[in-house]
Amino acid sequence: MSWILVAALGAALAGTPSPASAGGIDPGVDAPSALVPAANAALAAPTAHALAGSPVSDATLTALADDAGWRLRARAASALTWRRDPAFAEGVALLAPATTRNGAVRFTDRRLRAPEAAPLLVERLLSGTGASAERAALVEALRLSGGDWSEAAAGLYATETDAAVRAQLVSALQDAEAAVAEPTLTRALADADAGVRAATVRAIGARNDGAGYASAVYASLDDKDPDVRAYAARAVGWLGLTDGWDGVVALLSDPSAEVRLKAVAALERLDAGRAATLPELEALAADPDARVARAVARLLGR
Amino acid sequence: MFLRRLPVPLLLGVCALAACKKPDADVVSPTLPTGPLYGVPNIDDDDENGEPDWDDARAQGENDWVTVDLSGLGDVELTLAGNLDAVRVWKDDELLLDADTSTATAGGGVYEVELGDFLATATLSVVPVDSPEAAVELSIASAPLILNHHLASAELVVAMASTGRSGNETFIAGFSDVLGDGFLPFDLQDYGWDVWVQDELEFATLTAPGQRMDVVIDSIRTNNDRYLDNAPESELEAPDTAVRTWGTGRATSQDSFGNLEVSPPVTVDGVEYPFGRIYWGEVNGRGVTDELADFLEAQKVQAPFQLDNTWLCVGHVDEFSSFVPDPTAPKGFRFLYADTNLGRTFLEGLDPATSLPRYRTDHGYANVGAIVDDQALWASNADMQADYLDPNLAIFKAALGLDDADIILVPAVFEENDMCGGAALALIPATVNLVVADMGSGPEIFLPDPFLRTDDDDQGSDPFIAEVAALLPDSLNLHWLDDWDWYHVQWGEVHCGSNTQRPPTRDWWTDAKHLLEGE
Structure with missing residues (x-):
């Protein structure tokens, strides 16, 4: 029996979404048959805390915590933590975010900066509880935990309904290994929410392998949202995507000042000498946005 | 008649x-x-x-x-x-x-x-x-209302104190050990764990011959009795100390008073500003609330000017600029200004294998090499420098009549933050976010400990501290405070977490007459 089928069956019986129905991100593997009932039980348990209180042995949970599926790993690892260090587990489960200087919330507690916190944070995210800002902050904390997070971030994106949280999830993938990040980042470039698309193209622009997304970045130059276009232009420059030259030149007349600014900077990075000869710069030198005018003056004065 | x-x-x-x-x-x-x-x-x-x-x-x-x-x-x-x-x-x-x-x-x-x-x-x-x-x-x-600048002596420094497990005793002791009775802690628990006392209030004075009234400008950043909203009234209001708010409605981060600062006395194009000039930053054209901006403008003597803070997550001028006294300087002070080029050069000169525990846990950089090798970080910092830091420095120079001899560029590194839509925050705790407090024994400078080292407990091994100390005037007594857990990771530093009351330094009715009369 396919592992994912078992999981789906167990989840369905428990009335919760299965990994498969939730987007198929969780990779299916053939689990040892002896573990299948335990895996079912683990995924069907309402919480990791509840699983910790079940008769499942530590050895079984340890085996499940090494599974290929991120949900099961998180569930089993969290359950183990609940058994071994309940104070820590409870702390992570209940911790409230701090209010930062600009009023945003963020998890700053040092206890979260530990790999053991990662599965517990995944569990919190999976629970779906908490305000949007708090859940977005959980994603950041997950990323900074240094634990097992990237597959979870990719997987959570598929089922997350809150755009702010999805944006944070794709931002986290800026640091994820290519195989994990690529499918989700590619999918997120077509997200219905502009903020998510902007976060995605921003993340791509900051990835060392971002050039591999060149065609997607070029397509984003034409996005209807100015933030997406601005980050796409920036990505072209940062990643040295020379084939994006014409697309970025077209953005020099964009109605958004931020886009024009990023376009000038991108062209300067790609080929400052060539950029300085562009006739479009004459008008931009008197751009109503001071930042754009300064950027053009800097380019022409090189 | x-x-x-x-x-x-x-x-x-x-x-x-x-x-x-x-x-x-x-x-x-x-x-x-x-x-x-x-x-x-x-x-x-x-x-x-x-x-x-x-x-x-x-x-x-x-x-x-x-x-x-x-x-x-x-x-x-x-x-x-x-x-x-x-x-x-x-x-x-x-x-x-x-x-x-x-x-x-x-x-x-x-x-x-x-x-x-x-x-x-x-x-x-x-x-x-x-x-x-x-x-x-x-x-x-x-009298006009006058905000007193960093180079005036300090009468009182305040900060929010939390005792007990995970409290900020170290930060508080950093002030109290040096300033003694000149430092006053407020109980953080009484104010909804809001540590940002710099942002909540601004000390100012009104004077006349033989008279002084203190005025605490109470920001609109908090209301409904929440957080530090009542601190000005509860802690500071008294006979001869008034609390006053300008503006109403929904605040932005730019209404916080880490975003409202004043320069030392300067002369600009022949015009003397004996009380310095007020400045604040704007994000997308929005700075301090219009009512306060109009009021400060109307006071005439400290002619406000504005910076562009669009690039910053929090968006306050104290994140990238400050002043310190220096009797050897042409104007008696040095303007400290964040510079990311210097920050990069500095880090590139370090052993890349130097492990950085604080940066690993809170910024995702395990060692110096991880920062140096992050090309996106440097591309971003280069953009910030070109698009905002350099232009803002030009604004400062023009508005304050500064030349290069007046300025100390301080190494700085910012990072874009996902939680802030990609806007910038200090990666290395912002050195310029400092407090100058001279209570008679010389200028005591309280700066954020950068923790750019392997051993948390050994400031002497921190190359960033050594680098900055060498840049700053010898006459300053430097105190590097641990602000990491309570301030830095919550997007502020030492200046943000404190406030300083200063006395008036000059007589406006004589020294600012030319400004009041529009000469």
């Missing part, structure tokens, strides 16, 4: 209350004080009845007026003209002149001129009934 301005040889005494003595009865011709009448707007609450004294019929314990001693003159005819909504005259605890009654005849004695607004002006003509040829016209002016 023959009117002339003071000084005049007349049996007339003019003084501020604190410096005023009633003339002896047998003194026939006292020497008259010279000059117009200068006072402070009576906006405090001397009788502590919850209302500004100007709004009271007569406040008990009142002392914020200017006395005019007309003893021995016999009956006088008094006429008040000018901003009558903001000036009134009392005699023997009775209201004599105001907007409704601008002329009266009364006997000699001590009169009190009360002012109700900032920069109000009026004239009081005094005509002795028995000798009208000796009439005088006294001009009256109330």
